[in-house]
Structure formats: C-alpha cells, structure tokens
Amino acid sequence: MERLVFLLSTGLARGAVLALFALSLVIVYRAARAVNFAQAAMAIVPVYVAFAVTSASGSYWLGLASALVVGALLGAVVERWLLRLVPQDNPLPGIIVAIGLVMVLQAGLAIAFGPDHRPVHAPFSQRPFEIAGVGVLSPYDLFVLVVAAVVMGSLAILFNRTSVGLQLRAAAFAPETSRLLGVRVPRMVTLGWMLSIATAALAALLLVPTGLGLDPHAADVLFVNAFAAAVIGGLDSPVGALVAGLVVGVLASLVTGYASAATAPLAVLALLTVVLLVRPHGLFAAREARTA
Amino acid sequence: MSTLTIEKLTVGYGDGAPVLDGLELEVPDGAVVALLGANGAGKTTLLRSLMGLAPVRDGRVLLDGTDLTALSTEDRVRRGLALVPEGRSVVVELTVAENLRLGTCWKKGRKNKGPAREAAVGQMYELFEPLARRRDAAGHTLSGGERQMLALARALVGEPDVLLLDEPSLGLAPLVVAQLLGVLRDQAAATGLTVLLAEQNVTGALSVADRGVVLSLGEVVADRPAAELAADPALRHAYLGF
Numbered sequence: 001m002e003r004l005v006f007l008l009s010t011g012l013a014r015g016a017v018l019a020l021f022a023l024s025l026v027i028v029y030r031a032a033r034a035v036n037f038a039q040a041a042m043a044i045v046p047v048y049v050a051f052a053v054t055s056a057s058g059s060y061w062l063g064l065a066s067a068l069v070v071g072a073l074l075g076a077v078v079e080r081w082l083l084r085l086v087p088q089d090n091p092l093p094g095i096i097v098a099i100g101l102v103m104v105l106q107a108g109l110a111i112a113f114g115p116d117h118r119p120v121h122a123p124f125s126q127r128p129f130e131i132a133g134v135g136v137l138s139p140y141d142l143f144v145l146v147v148a149a150v151v152m153g154s155l156a157i158l159f160n161r162t163s164v165g166l167q168l169r170a171a172a173f174a175p176e177t178s179r180l181l182g183v184r185v186p187r188m189v190t191l192g193w194m195l196s197i198a199t200a201a202l203a204a205l206l207l208v209p210t211g212l213g214l215d216p217h218a219a220d221v222l223f224v225n226a227f228a229a230a231v232i233g234g235l236d237s238p239v240g241a242l243v244a245g246l247v248v249g250v251l252a253s254l255v256t257g258y259a260s261a262a263t264a265p266l267a268v269l270a271l272l273t274v275v276l277l278v279r280p281h282g283l284f285a286a287r288e289a290r291t292a
Numbered sequence: 293m294s295t296l297t298i299e300k301l302t303v304g305y306g307d308g309a310p311v312l313d314g315l316e317l318e319v320p321d322g323a324v325v326a327l328l329g330a331n332g333a334g335k336t337t338l339l340r341s342l343m344g345l346a347p348v349r350d351g352r353v354l355l356d357g358t359d360l361t362a363l364s365t366e367d368r369v370r371r372g373l374a375l376v377p378e379g380r381s382v383v384v385e386l387t388v389a390e391n392l393r394l395g396t397c398w399k400k401g402r403k404n405k406g407p408a409r410e411a412a413v414g415q416m417y418e419l420f421e422p423l424a425r426r427r428d429a430a431g432h433t434l435s436g437g438e439r440q441m442l443a444l445a446r447a448l449v450g451e452p453d454v455l456l457l458d459e460p461s462l463g464l465a466p467l468v469v470a471q472l473l474g475v476l477r478d479q480a481a482a483t484g485l486t487v488l489l490a491e492q493n494v495t496g497a498l499s500v501a502d503r504g505v506v507l508s509l510g511e512v513v514a515d516r517p518a519a520e521l522a523a524d525p526a527l528r529h530a531y532l533g534f
Contacts, residue, residue, distance in 0.1 A: 181397065182366050182397065185366075
C-alpha cells in the first residue's frame, strides 16, 4: 500500500511533465499539421541556456525565464527561416529537415558544452513528504505539478478566451477561410511554434533535475513517451495530451516500481498499441462532422 | 464610397489557357451586381482573384481607385473586401459564436472588443434567428442552410464595403435561398453595401440585383439592368440555358 501511494504520487509528477511535453507536440501539430521530430533537441537548447544563466546569476528563476524566452525565439527562427522554406505539399521533406536539425543541435551542444552529464540541482528538496509514515510527493514534485497546472491553465485561457487564441485555432483548422477573414495565418503558425517550443523547454527544464542530469540527449526519452501520450490522447486534442500524459506517467511509474525500469517503455508501447487498435485517431479525437 | 473596378484582368492556372482574359468590369458604390454564367465561365476564378487567391497574370483590381493587386488576401480584407466562398465555408470545429467573432478579429482596438463586438454579433443574431438559437453549437452540427447563414453573417459582421458571394444558394431549399437573398438585399439597401453575387440560380440572383453581368469563357458577354436581362429570352437561351 505504501509503495502504491508513493508510486502513484511520483507517477503523477512525472506524468505532469509528460503531459506538458505532449501538449507542446499537440500545439505544433495543430498549428503546422506536422509532428516535430526535433522537439526534444529544440527543447534541450533552452535548458542549456537556463543552466548557463542560473550558473552565472545564481537565480533559478532567471534561468527558467530565459529558457522560456529562448525556447520561443528558437521556435520562431526554426519555423520562419527553416521549415517555411521546405516544400509543404507532402510531410516528408519537413520530417527529414527536422531529423537533420536534431543532429545539428545535439552535436552543436556537445561541441559547445561537452557530451557529459552535468548535474542540475532542483530549486526545491526532492525528499518526499511523509504522511503517516508513507512517502508521498516531494516539494519539487509539488512545484512541478503547480507549474504544469498553471501553464496548462494559461494556455487553455489563451486558446479559448482570447482573440489571438481564436485566430490560432481557426488558422489551424481552416487556413484559407481564416485568411478570407483577415487572419494572418503565417503569423499564427509562427506563434504556434513559439508557444510549443517554450512549453517543451519548460517540460525539459522540469524533468532534468529528476534524471541523470543535463546532456544533449536528456529530453529524448521524454519525447518518445510524450509522443506516445500525444498519439494516445489524439494528436489534435490538448485535453487528450493532458489525460494521456498523466496516464502514461502513472503507468510507467507503477511498472517501474512493481516490475522493472526496463519494462516501463514496453508497457507504454502496449498501451499505445491497444489504443490505436481500438481508437486509431486517439482517445480524445474530434467527433465526426455532420456532412448532410 | 466603394467602387470596385476590374481592369484588363487575366487569370490562369499553370501553363493553361487563361480562365479570364482581359476582363473589364465596374461595380459602382452601393450596387448589387449579379454575376451569371454556366459552369466554367470563370465566376469563381474572378471572385477568388479579386481576393488574391487565384494567380493573376495581368491587369488590376482597384477599390475606390486604390490598386489592390499587390496586396495579400489578409490586407484586402482590411481594405474592405469580403468573400463568402462556395460551399458553406464555416470553420466546423468552432461554435457559431466563435465563427462570428472570427469575422471581426482583424479589427484593431475597441472595435474588436467587448460592447462594440457584442453589438455587431447581436445584430447578426437578429438578422438570422436560427443562429441565435444555436450560438453555442459547433459548426459541424449545423445544417446546410444554417451554415450558409453563418458564412454570410460572418462576412457581414466585419462590416465590409464590398461583399463578394460565390453561389450562396448552392444545394439549399428555395425557402432558405429566398430568406438569404432577402437579408442580402435589405442589408445592401440599408448600409450601402456593394455586392457582387455569383449565381447559377439566375432568377433568384436577378430578383435582388440592380444589374446582371453574364460571363462566358472568361469574357463579359452581356451587362444590362437586371429586369432587362431577365426578360431577354434569346440571351437566357444562349448563355444561361433556360
């Protein structure tokens, strides 16, 4: 029982990070109708910047803010000056360019900072609270959950309650109709990339202190699990990313705790397979449209 | 004042023969002009090229003497042009209210906020009662008639100077068509809106238009007052097939 409570609570905190990263994949998929295979490499660049800023200034918060800003800028630069130049009529050239970008970014980071793991300290203790002798969430886990909730809440408000959010959604669903209503669609695509990479950078920043430390591949496994979560939830669905991210996080934590860490990816893969067999478009995919 | 002038417009896709070849047309301020012609006459291409969505090879599009030819679609909207494209172009993933709000999104400052926007949207609900009842329904749950109403309302809510409509009556029941064209005529009369209405439904279009322009193979073959055009059996036979 104690073990179950502990595994559930850590799973929830890991799941929140997964959900955040999955959400970033959903945002970019909705904006550009493309799965961004460079998401992990693009997310880890701002984390290095945050690490450097934190080391230089001594402030975790300044590092966090710089990761968000650099993430957004990187998203804009990659979309505006790289992917927009790639032929759009089929997805393959974009995917190949993204994979090339992964190699360039990760090799660049290894050249600039070295390929070793760098220990990263969390801003709060990672020692779990004990309630009636049972270890539950640590202060850092709580921080992760709060940050994830605040970011998701803010994104939900942005997308559903503001004029920019309405334009972002319309541009994603119906680009030509949106242009006819005066929506600057290319600008909305750039904005989608900025939001997406900033969110992904935040997720990677939250993850790094809980793992082995910072290296150019530190977000790779996060990307794989978050991609699985995004597909399970439905690539088009922010709510799906949230729910599936939490489910995958808890599942991986339980399997790691009761079986072994090596089994966890297989469990995620099994869940993905079952969901794709039963609902190929994901659990929260949009309902069918009336055609008559 | 919103006169739409089309000068020597040549439009073509790829290397093929031009769909419109040196077309000349003027739609004066406040006029309702019906654009008639068989399938393939170039009606849709003309409307799309006015919005910057079809490849113009030569010629100019002027709004009150200002050349729009080099402007993007989004900027033409900001100058006062609006197109309701063929096929009920509702964003089906958004609700009725969101679709309507989208129609005012490009406006800057106060006109896109709170009371001003709500008043504009409220006016549309008065014009189209079925939309008011379904304001929170997603676009994909609407019927064909409701979708066309929403597409028209969404164009009107942006208060354009020139409204271009591409076959609004396509596939709709006569009663709904009569209602839509009635609203269009009343709006044009009340606000001085300039309208260019492309239609296969000749009788319906000529009943609300002041003038009819017949297009055949990319050229204007007739340009007359609507009543005169409706009463000319030879012309109807030759170009409109009835």
